[in-house]
Amino acid sequence: MAWFLEILSFPFMQRALLAGAILGVLLASLGVIATLRKMAFFGEGVAHASLAGIAIAILVGFAPLPFAIIWAVIIAILIFVLERYTKLPSDSLIGILFTASMAIGVIAMSFTQGYQPELLSFLFGSILTITFTDILVIALISSAILVWLARSMRDLTFLSLNEESAAVQGVAVTAQTLMFYIALAVTTVLGVKILGIILVSALLVLPPATSRMLSSSFKSYMIFSIVISEFVIIFGLILSYLWDLPSGAVIVLLGTVFFLLATLFKAIKK
Numbered sequence: 630m631a632w633f634l635e636i637l638s639f640p641f642m643q644r645a646l647l648a649g650a651i652l653g654v655l656l657a658s659l660g661v662i663a664t665l666r667k668m669a670f671f672g673e674g675v676a677h678a679s680l681a682g683i684a685i686a687i688l689v690g691f692a693p694l695p696f697a698i699i700w701a702v703i704i705a706i707l708i709f710v711l712e713r714y715t716k717l718p719s720d721s722l723i724g725i726l727f728t729a730s731m732a733i734g735v736i737a738m739s740f741t742q743g744y745q746p747e748l749l750s751f752l753f754g755s756i757l758t759i760t761f762t763d764i765l766v767i768a769l770i771s772s773a774i775l776v777w778l779a780r781s782m783r784d785l786t787f788l789s790l791n792e793e794s795a796a797v798q799g800v801a802v803t804a805q806t807l808m809f810y811i812a813l814a815v816t817t818v819l820g821v822k823i824l825g826i827i828l829v830s831a832l833l834v835l836p837p838a839t840s841r842m843l844s845s846s847f848k849s850y851m852i853f854s855i856v857i858s859e860f861v862i863i864f865g866l867i868l869s870y871l872w873d874l875p876s877g878a879v880i881v882l883l884g885t886v887f888f889l890l891a892t893l894f895k896a897i898k899k
Contacts, residue, residue, distance in 0.1 A: 636870055644759045645876070648767050649823055649862040655771045655816050657858035658778055660833040661851055663813060664841070665789035671708075672830035674723035675814045678704045680734035680826055683751050688737050693751060694766060697818045704730060705814035709807050754825030754877030767819050774812045781805060786847065823862070824877035832858065835884035842891035857887060 636642050663669060682700025686693040704726055711722050778785075784805050787795040796802045813833075820829040840853035865880030872879070 636867060641759065642866070642870060644761065644764055645823065645866050646863060648759050648764050649866055650859060651764075651767055651771050652816075652820050652823065653859040653862045654855055655774060656820055656832045657836045657854040658775065658851065659809075659813050659816050660837045660858075661840075661854050662785050662789055662809065663833055664837040665786070668719070668813070669830065669834045670720050670723055671810075671813060672817045672833040674708075674727035675701050675704055675817045676821060676826045676829045678727040678730035679818050679821060680751075681730040681737065682734075684734040684737035684741070688741055692762075694763060694818070694822065697751070697821070698770075698815055700730070701814040701818045702811055705810040706807070709810050751821055752826050754821070754823050754828065754875065759822060763822055767822075770815060770819060774816060777808065777812065781808070785809060823866075824880060825875075828877040828881045831881045831884065832862070835881070835888055836861065839884070839888045839891045842888075842895045857884075861887060 637646075663671065679697040679701050682697040683693045685691075685700075686696035707726060708719060708722050711717065712719050715722070784795065784800045787798065787800055788802060788805060788809075792802055817829055817833070820832060824832060836854045836858035837850075839857050840850050844850040844853050861884040862880055865883045866876055868874070868883065869876040869879040
């Protein structure tokens with residue numbers, strides 16, 4: 630127990646654990662809906678697309694996180710609009726936009742001078758770079774999204790199962806879908822700070838996928854997903870500190886182990 634108290638004595642670990650706990654609830658909750666809507670690739674695409682916003686912000690001397698959030702929202706709105714007017718599948722549009730954004734990011738990075746530790750922290754995640762300002766931004770935005778999610782959960786679940794029936798029942802399909810795209814994009818960028826661009830989308834998928842193996846109702850599906858997400862993030866951060874390993878990679882691998890154990894448990898149960 631002494632080692633745990635020692636970890637908590639470090640301000641950077643306090644900030645990382647607090648940010649991780651907040652994001653764990655948000656990523657798991659939105660991940661459940663994203664999984665139902667088969668939108669796992671959306672998180673991956675937005676995370677990679679945010680590289681352009683981060684690189685441009687560093688190049689011009691702005692704070693990367695707010696700029697990356699704005700860029701991600703623009704990408705989410707573009708995907709939403711093009712999806713409806715071009716009739717192309719969302720995965721095709723995501724692939725086009727995130728590769729274009731990454732190309733912009735690479736070009737912006739080529740103009741930056743010298744070593745850029747902040748850029749690397751966004752690529753691979755870093756508990757050391759989380760500031761009090763980051764936590765404040767994460768807490769405020771997460772609270773707003775969770776309030777909207779709690780009020781819209783019934784509509785979003787209905788939309789995920791059958792969009793046409795949801796429209797007949799009076800659900801504002803266009804507005805709720807757009808809001809979900811924006812919320813998912815913003816949440817993905819917030820998670821980049823801890824997990825990195827390369828790994829953040831895994832946490833949108835792993836807890837819900839693991840929870841699906843263990844739950845028997847939608848309520849338990851949501852609860853298990855949040856509990857698993859919190860456990861994986863918090864203990865992943867602790868293990869990454871103890872073993873001096875990248876936090877994002879440890880969190881994702883721990884989540885993968887949980888998923889494999891849940892799959893094995895379900896197979897044995899059957």
